[in-house]
Amino acid sequence: MLTVEPDASSPEPHYLPADMLETADAAAVTEDLIATAAHQWLVYVDVEENGQLVDTLTGELGAPDHVDWDTKANTESQPVEGMRHADSVEYRDPWTPLYFLPADQLAESGLRMRPLAEGDVETRDRC
Template identity: 40%
Template structure:
């Protein structure tokens, strides 16, 4: 008897009796309940061994730089390559017989009314249904791969933007003898709304970088500079404390996490003549994740 089309489910749609994932071992132990569709796909592999490598285990910032050192726990891009490999996708046509149950998501999908496209799909043969599942799976994997690539590229753009932004802070704002326009209002509003900003653990490190100070704990240095300088210069130093603390939150994926105060911070910089990079415009809401060019 041919398998019911409605029961052709992927391992991700199913759970074991104790709520665990359906593994390859379980499939191999009961092959009579499964169909397999063979195909080809690009797989990231270790160059030396040929074994598959998870994309998240690679430091993609090392690309095209053989001298770069990969981040801790990650590997250099020159140790991996994309290879075409044979793939197998499995579809269960009798999950009850296999002793499996539907995931809550699939249970909800099965209990809902069928959509128009599903009615047409019910006329497919078993082989066509399996091929359709495989096609959708490939499309999903391609979309996920593209999204991971976009994240990596936007992170690179964000790091480049940080270099430009900090140079602007050093040369255009914090080297001044008098505070720029709107600085007092920005400082007052920021501290009032975010009183713990100045105590964040990397604020001092960034302040030292921006002000060219030798210590990552520059409080005494700033106090001494304020004591020796003019009243106007002291206001610039106060601005430096706030900008450095906010800048310390601008990690490479700030475009995604959107740290507290980051939109107001970038808007303030724009008011001082700074031109936002496209990746920074995600934070201010001028662009979306998908609108930033990555090629």
């Protein structure tokens, strides 16, 4: 488990993000593939504060523009037709796992660096 997201933008990074790797037959690295060799991988959990609006009863995702925010903290008020009551939703922090392979384990992993797309080269040059 990593406590800081590794910098993968250097010319020789110590950790390689899964999205920069591919299998020998050019397939994407999936969570299932990572699970088969979990001992080789490190994970960083990216937390986006208040990144998702969810229904407090069902946990289903909602959209802020479908909520009548004028009803907040007023259980007696009715939302505008077609809208939700503000007290029926809450913001939560989504957690997204980001997987990294130590660079010194690339050869034994059977994976390879994926070719960079044109946009990737421009992005990497700016880093």
